[in-house]
Amino acid sequence: MSEISFEARVRATGLKPKAEDMPKLEALVKDMDRAAELVRGPRAYSEEPLSAFRLKKA
């Protein structure tokens, strides 16, 4: 399967960055992709995310 180009990923977001923004944006997205690798390890199916959703008695 061929890798999706960065330009195609940008189009999918609906964003229209200026041409001169593209290299810097691509570098920042690479940082995001690297960060995402850190959270993709195995984990128990029941492991909960941290959440601020706490109901309080009315």
Added chain:
Amino acid sequence: MDLHFLTIAQAAAMIKVGKLSPVELTAAFFKRIHALDSQLDSYLMPLEAQAMADAAKAEADIAAGNWKGPLHGIPIGLKDIYNTAGVRTTGHSALFKDHVPTEDAVTVTRLRQAGAIVLGKLATWEFAIGGASFDLPWPPARNPWNTAHDPGGSSSGSGSAVAAGLAMAAMGTDTGGSIRGPASWCGIAGHKPTYGYLSRRGILPLSFSLDHAGPMCWTSEDCAIMMQVLAGYDPLDPASADVPIADFAAALGGGLNGLRIGVPRHFFETDLTPDPEVLAAFNAAIEVYKSLGATVTDVTLSPLSKFTEINSLITASEAFAIHGRWLRETPELYGERGRLRIMAGAFVSAEDYVNAQRERTRLVQEVTATMRDVDLLMMPTRHITAPILGGYDSSVGPSLTRPFNMTGFPALSICNGFSSAGLPISLQIAGRPFEDHIVLKAGDAYEKATSWRGMRPKLEATLAAAAN
């Protein structure tokens, strides 16, 4: 007497007994703002007429025997992401340049009810992200210790104004270090409280699960005074914690015997490379704590990069959820740094975002377990001193402040010395949830045991040198 360099504690004691006039004090700050802020750009919007009217009312109330407490008549500034009723709240952005809220932020209401005088709205990085930018409607704030240098951010105007004596205290916000970073580089005390201790309602959000409001002052004692007014349950802030509020002032003093300090030395000795002067100042500070009766042990946590990168992932995702519509419709109204940093959040998948929050639970559990054996964690706040303005990119490299946004644990930055170039160096003190009073007690003890709080930027001399 330099009224503009009084601490809140000093000024409050004088105001209470009628030895210092809130009108005289507020006027002294505006005199200094008019004289010096054109070189610092810490204020976006001074609010002189309203502040002087509020000061006159405070003076009359106090004279009539209605002293409200130690913030009554104290002049403060607000980072311009705190909503102010009838007064523009811009986020330092062209996008919000005409945004006039109808209500004050909850924290601003609490400060006003305590009698604080709002001097004006202070510079920030655009919407509290990115870095010092020169393509926004207002210039970036500068560092009063050397105006060629960065004051840090995103609460850049708050750090600059407090250090320069252009506000006695200020409010900042902190999503990845935006209170503690400018506190570090401007040589002041900045406290990021426990997540949920202070209401976030009425503050322009950046990242809902990471944003914290907090005070920035000259001393930890002043931060404690501010915290007494600021902390409190807000039923309309879904993250607000309904917990008892500590007596912050009562917690100060009394020595540090038995206090257990943990040092995650790998954070700043192997996970990144510190400036040798920062490392030496940290080690000297630890010796001070030992001399005050604390015990010190090294502890090990996950690599600093893990805290930092997952913090970035969550921040960008949540920020894009807020800004996505505007970034698609009017990207030209953002500066480059803010625009690109937030746009990057569009590329994070839902799966990765949720798993980042699941990983965050693990990190909270890890730090909680570590802090069963120690009361506080200590490390430098920043591994370097303030760089040249415009050269710093907050998205690059590990950050010593982000672990405490990820966990929500309280963390304070205090000044623990100066570099050979005369720039401030800082110490970060983190504690267990809702033990902010212990963090502030430790900061206060260090400040009173050392001489750093006696040093102020010689701004007039700096500006004269720059002009020649």
